[in-house]
Amino acid sequence: MASMKELQQQLEAKAARLAAIQKDIGKNHQVRRQYTIQHGENEMVQKELELLEEDANVFKLIGPVLVKQDLAEAKANVNKRIEYILAELRRMEGTLKTLEEQQRNSQEEVMKLQQRIQLAQTGKAKS
Template sequence: MAAIPAEIQKLQEELIKNRDSFQKLEQELQKLSANRSKLLTQLNENEMVKKEFDLLEVDAKIYKLNGPVLFKQTKDEAENTIAQRLNIINTNLKQVETNFKETEKKALDQRTKIFEIQNKIRAAVQPPQPKQQ
């Protein structure tokens, strides 16, 4: 009978370790989700700016705010800046999406391990049921 409590103790320690890992993965998913939302907001803002630039005349006066100073830019310079920003944002967004999917898979695997350990603990605690005929 002494083997069962030791086995249960070992399973409980393993359960706690896996639960802690799962919680860390959940926190990571929350951070990635917040980062994704921020990037999507930036993407939408920059796409709106690009659409506004498409409506401007070629010789339109465009100013860029840099700190407290406005600098004059050509339309081509401004469009190139926006294109570079969109490229960077899209690259970052793809990376966040990849990390999110990987972390989500790890969390799902961790959750499965937790359920398996919980089932082992239940089986170890409950005495075997006699078969009914």
């Protein structure tokens, strides 16, 4: 059977891994929130572009300059951007599911180690 010191070291390592996973989950939630906001903004732009007449002037902001852009090109760019954002959101969902599963497993491992330590301590106390 592992010594108390070894169990403590294992517990610390597992707890550190759990903390790292939780940090990654937080970062992924933040990135997903940003993509969700961008998706909403781009859908608004897409709806606005659909309202325009074919001969309407469309300008794109590049740095400090407004550059005239073809309406069809502007619509295509927005559509591509929306497709990219949706693909990233799907990827983020998969990553989050994986991380949440790792978090559950890591929490279980930490709890099992804590129980082993408690059992070992109560065994020493009875001796």
